[in-house]
Amino acid sequence: MMIRTATIEDLDAIAAVEAECFPAAEAASKDEFADRLVHYADYFWLMFDEDKLIAFVDGFVTNEPDLTDEMYAKANMHNASGRWQMIFGVNTLPSYRRHGYAGELIQRAIDTAKEQNRAGLVLTCKDELVCYYAKFGFMNEGHSDKSQHGGVAWNQMRLVLR
Template sequence: NPNGAWQMIFGLNTLPEYRNRGVGGKLIGAFIDLAREEKRKGVILTCKKEKIPYYAKFGFVNEGESESDHGGAKWYQMRLEL
């Protein structure tokens, strides 16, 4: 729903040649800023277990395993309330 209360993100993937340059962080920051501008309640994203600490640095809280089984993988839902 483009007008929903929450900005939803199903993962974020940066091309290998752009990793460790802050590109992912800038994208997450832009999503957060956009959610604020659009007066949303916050941002919800799904990620794999190894990325939980990365997103936690931006204030996201791990809510546990997601119901998604996309690609046969185990996903975790994280939420940032604004």
């Protein structure tokens, strides 16, 4: 499997993987991804099986410590010198799951955040994935009052690097 960051050429494949991985109410749209790729393509970590995109992780950088729903839609809030690496999406195509692929991409995002001297990483997830992210060192801060998209109770989790 090959891992690299994104370009705008990856837009269709990214939107297709997202649509397979999330219900419509929770999935980011193709237009949202186009905007994200314009502002922070370097903060997408993509995994390919030959030339097929099978998994990705994405999220921008900000000085805001908490992840808000506004961030998903407003890619221009990305601040390359910010303290916190947000993680907005973690996706693996159903037929490729449980091989550690998402884990490799999360680790790549963590390694990049360390290299870039970030304070840490922040993500939100449903209850059933809290234990999964805890394995990487993320601590659960409980249900977020700043992210409720899709009508879901999202846990905010933070990995502090420094």
